[in-house]
Amino acid sequence: xxxxxxxxxxxxxxxxxxxxxxxxxxxxxxxxxxxxxxxxxxxxxxxxxxxxxxxxxxxxxxxxxxxxxxxxxxxxxxxxxxxxxxxxxxxxxxxxxxxxxxxxxxxxxxxxxxxxxxxxxxxxxxxxxxxxxxxxxxxxxxxxxxxxxxxxxxxxxxxxxxxxxxxxxxxxxxxxxxxxxxxxxxxxxxxxxxxxxxxxxxxxxxxxxxxxxxxxxxxxxxxxxxxxxxxxxxxxxxxxxxxxxxxxxxxxxxxxxxxxxxxxxxxxxxxxxxxxxxxxxxxxxxx
Numbered sequence: 001x002x003x004x005x006x007x008x009x010x011x012x013x014x015x016x017x018x019x020x021x022x023x024x025x026x027x028x029x030x031x032x033x034x035x036x037x038x039x040x041x042x043x044x045x046x047x048x049x050x051x052x053x054x055x056x057x058x059x060x061x062x063x064x065x066x067x068x069x070x071x072x073x074x075x076x077x078x079x080x081x082x083x084x085x086x087x088x089x090x091x092x093x094x095x096x097x098x099x100x101x102x103x104x105x106x107x108x109x110x111x112x113x114x115x116x117x118x119x120x121x122x123x124x125x126x127x128x129x130x131x132x133x134x135x136x137x138x139x140x141x142x143x144x145x146x147x148x149x150x151x152x153x154x155x156x157x158x159x160x161x162x163x164x165x166x167x168x169x170x171x172x173x174x175x176x177x178x179x180x181x182x183x184x185x186x187x188x189x190x191x192x193x194x195x196x197x198x199x200x201x202x203x204x205x206x207x208x209x210x211x212x213x214x215x216x217x218x219x220x221x222x223x224x225x226x227x228x229x230x231x232x233x234x235x236x237x238x239x240x241x242x243x244x245x246x247x248x249x250x251x252x253x254x255x256x257x258x259x260x261x262x263x264x265x266x267x268x269x270x271x272x273x274x275x276x277x278x279x280x281x282x283x284x285x286x287x
Contacts, residue, residue, distance in 0.1 A: 034073065
């Protein structure tokens, strides 16, 4: 993504965020759902995507039909991770590049819990306006921090009320795959600098899946959506984020996506295995 590119819900990275919302909406309709997101559907309707994203036809729909299970496993894992953070006494969280994430609205939070959502102004305007029109209210003390992660987001976060002296739960879901190596390194360094003892972070890492993405057949999907899917991802080699955190003194744990899917009794398709299960969820705590 270029430095001057603006977020658009129906193109580029925006349409991938919308596709993830479609996956959450599909999952929420299942009797054996892993997550329940009643707010994904209103966001999809408001976006009015120019291509079918229901999973009912075409290569693009087929892809997200297959990836629904991966998205659901990922979402459930991070939901449970937040619950454990709350149980441990954490009382503030930061969702980096929050996109169309609705956890501040759909999860149960302890009284007084603060969730800071960081993303570009247009992202937050679209989500806030859509959910407000539906009469939806946050289930926590939510702070929308309208700033690009390529700018001085740390200052904007503190200005919004974030307290770096308190333990924080940081979430980087669906973010690192889009960042070039230098930006990823800067992000992790800033998170470290803002994290008090007892802070924790959860990361979706595709460090093990980069070669799978390069070899995946996504051409039909790219044509239907009108975007270069592979071009959205930053596939350059870089240090593993878990290793980076460990070098800074964080206690790191890794959960392969395939193991999580098996634990949730949600088998993944061959293509989802190729694109998702080669990755892992990295969690870490600063003691």
